[in-house]
Amino acid sequence: MFENLNYALVQLAHNFGAAAVVGFPVLALYVLGQTTSAHRKFAWIVGLSWAVQALSGAGFGAVSYYYYQVFPDLHGVAFAALLIKILCAVGGIFIAAKYIRESTTWTSKQRRNAWRLLSLLGVMALTAAAFLRWYA
Numbered sequence: 001m002f003e004n005l006n007y008a009l010v011q012l013a014h015n016f017g018a019a020a021v022v023g024f025p026v027l028a029l030y031v032l033g034q035t036t037s038a039h040r041k042f043a044w045i046v047g048l049s050w051a052v053q054a055l056s057g058a059g060f061g062a063v064s065y066y067y068y069q070v071f072p073d074l075h076g077v078a079f080a081a082l083l084i085k086i087l088c089a090v091g092g093i094f095i096a097a098k099y100i101r102e103s104t105t106w107t108s109k110q111r112r113n114a115w116r117l118l119s120l121l122g123v124m125a126l127t128a129a130a131f132l133r134w135y136a
Contacts, residue, residue, distance in 0.1 A: 003067040010063060014056040018129065020049035021092060022122035029115045039111065040100055046118055047096030053125070054089040057082075074136055081132035088125035092118060 028042045061071050074082055099114050106114075 003063060006063045006067075007060070010056050010059040013052055013059070017049045017052035017056060018122075018126055021046060021053060022119070022126060024049070025115050025118035025122060029112065029119060036104065039115075040103065043096045043099040043103070047093055047100065050089050050092035050096065054086070054093075057085065057089070072136055074132075077135040078132050081128040081135065084128040085125050085132065088121045088128070092121045092125075095121070 024042050024046045028039055064070065064072050095114055095118055099111070103111050103114070
């Protein structure tokens with residue numbers, strides 16, 4: 001019973017993180033225009049959301065290990081999907097941190113490209129999540 005509650009709580013954090021890593025970059029690209037301070041705040045949100053994704057992803061394994069003393073058995077497509085999600089999270093945190101530190105010296109095109117890349121990483125991670133869910 002409690003394992004299902006714990007899985008659900010981890011899933012809740014993971015779902016909100018997923019919404020944020022896709023939604024905020026798209027919003028930054030198409031709604032905000034060129035407001036630099038708002039974009040920097042969005043970069044903080046996106047970076048923290050990627051951290052939530054990574055921690056809650058590890059949380060799934062932790063819950064499994066705590067209740068069943070084994071990690072989920074991932075192989076083939078599921079393992080590849082997990083690897084893609086991990087790489088997206090690392091890339092998302094890196095790009096968001098770089099944006100926060102350096103974007104004031106970037107051109108408008110460089111800032112826009114950073115948001116495009118963050119959007120792509122979010123979409124890739126969400127796509128990989130579908131494969132991870134059904135091939136695990």
